[in-house]
Amino acid sequence: MWLNSNTVQFFVRRHTVFAVALFGLCLLTRWVAAVDTVNDFGIPQVAEINRQIRGVWQEYEMSASPPATEGEWCRRVHLDLIGRIPTVHELDAYLNAPVKTKRADLVKKLLYDDSYVAEYARHWTTNWTNLLIGRSGGTANGSVIDRAGLQKYLRDSFAQDKPYDRFVYELISADGSNTPGAAGFNGAVNFLIGKLDENAAQATADTSRIFLGMQVQCTQCHNHPFNNWKQAKFWEMNAFFRQTVVARQFETGTRMVRVAELTNQDFAGEGGQPLEAEIYYELRNGLLKVAYPVFVDGTEVGRSGFVSDVNRREELADLVVGSPYMSEAAVNRMWAHFLGYGFTKPVDDMRPDNIPSHPELLDYLARELASHRFELKQLMQWIALSEPYSLSSRMTRSNVSDDPQMGNAPRFSHFYLRQMQAEQLYESLITATQAHKTRSSYEQQETDKNVWLQQFVSAFGTDEGGESTTFNGSIQQALMLFNGDLIKRATSLDQGGFLHTIASGNLSNVRKINYLYMAGLARRPTQQEKFAANQLLLARQGDVTAALQDIWWAILNSNEFILNH
Numbered sequence: 001m002w003l004n005s006n007t008v009q010f011f012v013r014r015h016t017v018f019a020v021a022l023f024g025l026c027l028l029t030r031w032v033a034a035v036d037t038v039n040d041f042g043i044p045q046v047a048e049i050n051r052q053i054r055g056v057w058q059e060y061e062m063s064a065s066p067p068a069t070e071g072e073w074c075r076r077v078h079l080d081l082i083g084r085i086p087t088v089h090e091l092d093a094y095l096n097a098p099v100k101t102k103r104a105d106l107v108k109k110l111l112y113d114d115s116y117v118a119e120y121a122r123h124w125t126t127n128w129t130n131l132l133i134g135r136s137g138g139t140a141n142g143s144v145i146d147r148a149g150l151q152k153y154l155r156d157s158f159a160q161d162k163p164y165d166r167f168v169y170e171l172i173s174a175d176g177s178n179t180p181g182a183a184g185f186n187g188a189v190n191f192l193i194g195k196l197d198e199n200a201a202q203a204t205a206d207t208s209r210i211f212l213g214m215q216v217q218c219t220q221c222h223n224h225p226f227n228n229w230k231q232a233k234f235w236e237m238n239a240f241f242r243q244t245v246v247a248r249q250f251e252t253g254t255r256m257v258r259v260a261e262l263t264n265q266d267f268a269g270e271g272g273q274p275l276e277a278e279i280y281y282e283l284r285n286g287l288l289k290v291a292y293p294v295f296v297d298g299t300e301v302g303r304s305g306f307v308s309d310v311n312r313r314e315e316l317a318d319l320v321v322g323s324p325y326m327s328e329a330a331v332n333r334m335w336a337h338f339l340g341y342g343f344t345k346p347v348d349d350m351r352p353d354n355i356p357s358h359p360e361l362l363d364y365l366a367r368e369l370a371s372h373r374f375e376l377k378q379l380m381q382w383i384a385l386s387e388p389y390s391l392s393s394r395m396t397r398s399n400v401s402d403d404p405q406m407g408n409a410p411r412f413s414h415f416y417l418r419q420m421q422a423e424q425l426y427e428s429l430i431t432a433t434q435a436h437k438t439r440s441s442y443e444q445q446e447t448d449k450n451v452w453l454q455q456f457v458s459a460f461g462t463d464e465g466g467e468s469t470t471f472n473g474s475i476q477q478a479l480m481l482f483n484g485d486l487i488k489r490a491t492s493l494d495q496g497g498f499l500h501t502i503a504s505g506n507l508s509n510v511r512k513i514n515y516l517y518m519a520g521l522a523r524r525p526t527q528q529e530k531f532a533a534n535q536l537l538l539a540r541q542g543d544v545t546a547a548l549q550d551i552w553w554a555i556l557n558s559n560e561f562i563l564n565h
Contacts, residue, residue, distance in 0.1 A: 168320060172316055240301075243305065419564070420562055493545060
């Protein structure tokens with residue numbers, strides 16, 4: 001069901017009861033026939049994904065859901081690749097394209113066409129900014145993190161199609177200034193620059209979790225209770241960061257950081273012997289143990305604390321990008337982005353006792369990513385063109401047990417419904433109302449978006465020094481959306497606005513309604529919805545503009561609009 005009871009209730013209260021309730025009921029019961037377009041497109045990696053996923057379905061005597069409609073698939077691939085729903089023009093172009101090549105052509109266009117470079121870079125910059133420093137990172141007064149500096153680095157990296165191994169190496173080994181325009185600016189330093197307090201515990205945890213899929217923070221204070229990971233693992237990784245320091249320059253007469261610089265300096269060790277620059281950690285029985293820089297696979301580097309002898313972070317960066325753990329973690333995270341769940345849960349906890357749902361497929365895709373020079377767009381293409389990504393979100397009797405929310409391992413026999421990211425929702429509202437045609441500079445766009453996001457996002461610290469937020473698609477957040485300024489502007493009848501332009505145009509009433517459905521839901525209205533729209537028009541006593549406003553408000557506030565399905 002797309003439209004929940006809260007939405008219907010508010011909609012009924014807002015306008016003519018009978019007509020609007022009937023219209024909402026149609027949204028609840030709509031169904032569009034799917035077209036079977038399963039294809040491997042001549043791409044070996046897509047064929048292998050399909051083969052292995054089907055093998056699991058057979059093993060569990062499970063049948064897949066039917067394919068998604070063409071409109072549903074077009075909508076989800078726009079959301080996942082560039083962070084917004086398609087425009088009506090883009091949707092029409094796709095639906096009218098040659099059947100056999102249209103999906104592969106669209107994926108290539110969104111990934112490689114010059115006209116989408118900026119949107120692709122924006123979307124993945126948003127994802128990685130939130131992953132690396134959180135939604136609130138760099139927004140607090142006095143923060144040493146420069147959010148805009150990190151975003152510039154990320155935006156340039158994605159626009160240039162920087163290989164993933166180089167991208168990871170630069171983030172781990174970066175030094176320089178954090179602020180654009182400052183001498184020695186290097187936006188990559190903003191990943192680590194705010195994580196070096198308390199002996200770089202957060203830098204250790206985040207680097208391991210994000211790039212290796214290992215939550216070593218679990219072993220900071222004790223051995224892991226369920227596997228053979230020892231406390232030493234955390235502190236041996238931590239030793240790689242002990243040469244790293246932050247130098248701050250403050251605004252005159254204030255404690256506001258004007259610019260900060262991440263640098264490497266000699267580390268004498270906690271025992272004061274720089275040639276054997278050790279650190280100490282305490283066991284639960286009170287005994288002290290010593291640790292030197294040792295990678296998670298047991299590879300040791302030089303123990304000297306002199307940077308001229310051993311640059312520990314550069315050594316760590318080399319070890320990370322040369323490790324199979326990095327490839328597996330990247331594949332797992334990317335799969336979760338497109339399919340809703342990774343091969344492990346959580347996606348960044350690939351510990352020995354957390355067995356992947358599809359270990360052979362995870363290993364295969366990790367090897368393929370490495371053999372294709374860590375080009376993330378290749379991996380995106382393989383997943384976006386795969387059979388599991390093409391399926392409907394509607395479960396059948398055969399696959400109703402495939403529900404990871406019930407604690408089951410995902411089998412990917414249907415597309416898992418999920419809430420849009422807050423940023424996707426914002427960009428989709430902008431696109432649906434054609435506000436993107438009059439947008440200002442990139443910097444001002446980001447400022448406007450961040451102001452809007454603050455109503456949804458309230459961040460708080462976690463035990464690991466990271467960030468959690470309250471954005472979860474809750475009823476309260478939905479109500480804020482339904483009654484917020486962005487929706488009010490989106491449904492405004494002001495002259496020159498989206499609705500005014502549609503309502504005053506030369507299209508017939510039927511085509512105007514069709515346009516609204518295509519703009520918001522990537523489909524045409526069903527016969528029931530057309531009937532309900534006519535009833536609404538009668539209730540509005542022929543006021544077409546007011547009826548269109550009611551229809552548009554209901555579309556934007558339906559679950560079908562808010563969900564990635």
